[in-house]
Amino acid sequence: MPARTVAVASASGLHARPAKLFVQEAARLGVPVRIRVGDGKAVPANSMLGVLSLGAVHGTEVTLESDAPDAEEALDALAGLLSRDLDAEEALDA
Amino acid sequence: MRDDLLDPRGVLLHESAGSREEAIRRCGRALVDVGAVAEPYIEAMLERERSISTYVGEGVAIPHGTAASKEDVKRDAICVVRFPDGVDWDGDQVTVCVGIAAKNDGHVPLLAALAEILLDPDRARTLREATEVHQVTKELTS
Numbered sequence: 001m002p003a004r005t006v007a008v009a010s011a012s013g014l015h016a017r018p019a020k021l022f023v024q025e026a027a028r029l030g031v032p033v034r035i036r037v038g039d040g041k042a043v044p045a046n047s048m049l050g051v052l053s054l055g056a057v058h059g060t061e062v063t064l065e066s067d068a069p070d071a072e073e074a075l076d077a078l079a080g081l082l083s084r085d086l087d088a089e090e091a092l093d094a
Numbered sequence: 095m096r097d098d099l100l101d102p103r104g105v106l107l108h109e110s111a112g113s114r115e116e117a118i119r120r121c122g123r124a125l126v127d128v129g130a131v132a133e134p135y136i137e138a139m140l141e142r143e144r145s146i147s148t149y150v151g152e153g154v155a156i157p158h159g160t161a162a163s164k165e166d167v168k169r170d171a172i173c174v175v176r177f178p179d180g181v182d183w184d185g186d187q188v189t190v191c192v193g194i195a196a197k198n199d200g201h202v203p204l205l206a207a208l209a210e211i212l213l214d215p216d217r218a219r220t221l222r223e224a225t226e227v228h229q230v231t232k233e234l235t236s
Contacts, residue, residue: 015205016158016194020146048150049213055206057199087161 002072003065004079011087013057018086023048025081031074033066045078099204100234101128104173104193105227114188117181118143118157121173121193130171130195131159138163139193149186152212153222156205158194170200174230176222189222207234 010018026033026045035051036042037060043050045064056062062082064075104124111117122136138159142148149155159166173193180187192208194201211217211233224230 012161013199013202015202016148016156017142017146020148049152049209052150052209053206053213055202057202 001065001067002075003063004075005061005063006079006082008056008058008060008062009083009085011058011085013060014054014062014082015052015056019048019051021086022078022081023051026074026078029074029077031066031068031070033064033068033071033074033078035062035064037062099170099172099201100174100231101171102227102231104128104130104171105175105230106173107176107178107225107227107230109175109177110179111177111181114143114181114183115140117155117175117177117183117188117191118193121157121175121191124173124175125171125193125195128171128173130167130169130173132166132168135159135163135166135195138166147184147186149183149188150209150212152218153180153187153189154192154208154212154218155183155186155188155190156192156194156208158196164197167195167197169195170197171195172201172204172234174234176224204234 008014033045034042035045037054064078118139122139125131139157142160148157175191180189
């Protein structure tokens with residue numbers, strides 16, 4: 001199955017605002033993608049509660065996977081989002 | 095799980111709020127009252143909420159401050175404030191607010207535990223309908 005493993009770059013980890021932005025993007029893409037930490041339980045990337053339950057902090061390696069027809073593009077987009085420090089971008093917005 | 099994050103005095107089960115802003119102020123006040131944050135943190139919680147909703151699903155929102163407001167956090171803590179009559183949260187109905195004060199990652203395991211609870215419909219209902227402080231502390235810290 002197509003997959004990407006990436007370290008969470010946001011300073012505050014994958015919860016709060018970065019998690020919300022990630023979940024919103026996953027929902028917008030409309031491609032079923034699952035996310036997990038190591039060999040842990042995979043949860044839907046578009047579920048806020050699922051993503052929060054991962055407990056991923058800054059530097060945690062997470063794996064995104066999808067066997068949807070258009071998986072590659074969606075995986076690249078979501079992996080790209082995780083590899084950016086979304087907290088720093090907020091500081092620039094302000 | 096760290097059990098020093100949730101002070102029983104930060105569990106308020108019979109509150110009411112006429113608006114999302116009022117509900118967030120109540121959560122912020124609870125965090126001030128347990129000595130977790132300084133007063134300005136409350137405004138930062140409102141600012142965070144305006145930039146992105148902290149609603150997570152299952153009738154629960156997790157208001158918290160902005161990255162810049164970490165200097166107003168004295169120690170990591172959460173509070174649980176229940177609004178039995180519900181609060182309109184930008185179109186969603188919120189019954190429980192879990193207010194968060196965090197300097198770094200100390201609260202993340204607790205947040206993950208909260209999410210696990212909310213993913214289980216029975217446990218989510220227990221939390222939403224809790225009338226005793228010990229029900230909440232038991233669910234969140236056991």
